[in-house]
Amino acid sequence: RHPQEEALLGPEIIKGKKAKKSSMLYMASVQDTIRHVCGGFLVSEDFVLTAAHCDDWKPRNVVLGTHNLKKAEKTMIYQIKKKCKHPSYKNVKSGNDIMLLKLSEKVYLDKKRPIKPIQLPTQQINLKENKTCTVAGWGATKSGGETVDSMQVVDVPIINLEKCKRIWQNSIPDNVICAGGYYKNKGICQGDSGGPLVCDKKMAVGIVSFNNGKKCDYPDVPNVYTDISKFLPWIKDILSKKTC
The missing domain is CATH 2.40.10.10 (Trypsin-like serine proteases)
Known part of the structure; x- marks a missing residue:
């Protein structure tokens, strides 16, 4: 059993709704050779951030630029060149569940393509309850x-x-x-x-x-x-x- 299966094979969205096409252009599908195994998100032109436990599925590729994985074209598939797991990560329950994936090529970012990195915090943040x-x-x-x-x-x-x-x-x-x-x-x-x-x-x-x-x-x-x-x-x- 993978630790993530005990945690979340990827996890999945409950009681959600279909995402609008023009929204969340940073979303990535992290995949092994044939299927989606985890989510992720683009944080720079050549790095996707995801959970360290996703490495249990030995991901090889990242799909960017589509919300419908059935419509993923070859140009949307980026190979993973390097996996940067947090050095203190051991398993899900012990924390540090964070990993950066370096893509084999830079993502070409322009207004015509539905791909855009998302911002990260610049300092420690305390989120208010019920936000x-x-x-x-x-x-x-x-x-x-x-x-x-x-x-x-x-x-x-x-x-x-x-x-x-x-x-x-x-x-x-x-x-x-x-x-x-x-x-x-x-x-x-x-x-x-x-x-x-x-x-x-x-x-x-x-x-x-x-x-x-x-x-x-x-x-x-x-x-x-x-x-x-x-x-x-x-x-x-x-x-x-x-x-x-």
Whole structure:
């Protein structure tokens, strides 16, 4: 069993809706040789950010520029040249679930192409409880379901971290954000891992890490995301050196 299967094979979006074509131009489908295994998001012209546990599926390619994976053309497929996993990552439950994927070629960014990187925080951020953010992905839309071809998006509320730790009985790692999945019928599921938690429409603040086992039927426990703002020096270093 992959750790991510115990966490989220990718995870998938529950009670979401189909994403608008012109939205979320930073979304990436991280794939092995034949299928979607995780989400991810473009953060520079040659790097995609995702969850470290997505490496369990030995990803080879990234698809950018389409919300419908059935319509992925060859020009949208980028090979992964290098995987930069956080050096302290061991498994999902111990945290540091973050990985940068260096693409084999730069993504050609111009206004005519539906691809655009998303901003990252520039400093530590404290999200207010109940603030509404969004998460998107191609994960399953119900427990035990298959991943989907058309990207789904859903609004999720931020959950106070101390409260989240209590509900999880202190079994969540440091440097995380909790949002959705608790007393809400909306959240993530298998196949969404690695996707971004986006607040204020413009900034990726979290990376989908895990939910409770393979259960995507809520209310249960809050969904857990890696807090990007806690890893900024590591991210900036790799993006500036263009390697790890």
